[in-house]
Amino acid sequence: EVELVESGGGLVKPGGSLRLSCAASGFIFSANTMIWVRQAPGKGLEWVSSIRGSNNYRYYADSVKGRFAISRDNTDNSLYLQMNSLRADDTGLYYCARYDDYVNIDYWGQGTLVTVSS
Amino acid sequence: EIVLTQTPATLSLSPGERATLSCRASQSVSSHLAWYQQKPGQAPRLLIYDASNRAAGIPVRFSGSGSGTDFTLTISSLEPEDFAVYYCQQGSNWPPLTFGGGTKVEIK
Numbered sequence: 170e171v172e173l174v175e176s177g178g179g180l181v182k183p184g185g186s187l188r189l190s191c192a193a194s195g196f197i198f199s200a201n202t203m204i205w206v207r208q209a210p211g212k213g214l215e216w217v218s219s220i221r222g223s224n225n226y227r228y229y230a231d232s233v234k235g236r237f238a239i240s241r242d243n244t245d246n247s248l249y250l251q252m253n254s255l256r257a258d259d260t261g262l263y264y265c266a267r268y269d270d271y272v273n274i275d276y277w278g279q280g281t282l283v284t285v286s287s
Numbered sequence: 288e289i290v291l292t293q294t295p296a297t298l299s300l301s302p303g304e305r306a307t308l309s310c311r312a313s314q315s316v317s318s319h320l321a322w323y324q325q326k327p328g329q330a331p332r333l334l335i336y337d338a339s340n341r342a343a344g345i346p347v348r349f350s351g352s353g354s355g356t357d358f359t360l361t362i363s364s365l366e367p368e369d370f371a372v373y374y375c376q377q378g379s380n381w382p383p384l385t386f387g388g389g390t391k392v393e394i395k
Contacts (some may be wrong), residue, residue: 204384214323214374218382228382239328264330271337273321273378277330 171195171264171276178281178285185255189281191248191265196276198222202268205250208280209261218250219268233259253287289313289377293387298395306362308361308390310375313357314363320377322351325389327373334373335356362392 179190189205205217206266218239219228227239248265262280269275290313299305313374318338329335333342338358339365348363362369375387 214325214376214386214387216382216386219382219384230383266377268355270378272342273336273376274296274323274331275333275336275342278333279330 173278175265175278175281178283181286186253189250193246198246203248204266204268205262206264257285260285291387293390297391301395302365308360312356316377318354320358321376322370323374323388325377
């Protein structure tokens with residue numbers, strides 16, 4: 170059974186940093202593209218970043234480029250999102266998810282909440 | 288960037304009625320469109336991929352159609368558990384992956 174479990178969210182002041190983690194199980198992690206999607210309170214879904222399984226190519230939304238860094242550790246099936254220079258509009262629930270070029274986003278974690286506030 | 292526009296924003300229907308949700312892309316995405324359902328306090332769930340293919344375990348009352356720029360998600364007869372928010376998402380030309388703004392299906 171596929172499982173994605175996020176952690177690392179919390180309350181941080183503007184300008185601060187957080188590192189999110191996602192523990193994956195139940196599938197061949199190294200072979201899959203993994204993504205982060207966020208959802209501001211009461212709002213829709215926004216893609217944040219992706220990392221390919223085959224070549225580690227990384228992609229970012231313009232809103233986070235230069236501030237966030239996605240990475241993965243295929244030895245322990247973990248996905249990470251290093252978030253720096255956080256702003257109030259980064260507040261939201263951050264989902265880790267598996268992406269497939271044909272099926273799209275087929276598995277989601279339950280999310281970890283990031284709150285940026287002074 | 289491909290922009291996805293979902294209409295209507297809110298759909299008020301009764302159980303047993305048919306729901307028709309629309310998603311329009313700013314440029315062709317071929318058939319590379321997916322639909323997700325999200326209930327309060329839950330992560331989104333994949334319903335439809337490649338415009339018309341039901342994901343594993345999704346009831347047959349959910350169907351998707353369309354190609355190019357115009358897509359439809361149809362729920363043939365609403366069950367109580369179907370009242371939720373629905374999002375479309377394109378995977379044709381990314382980055383960025385983009386989502387529509389969502390359609391809320393509420394009980395009338």
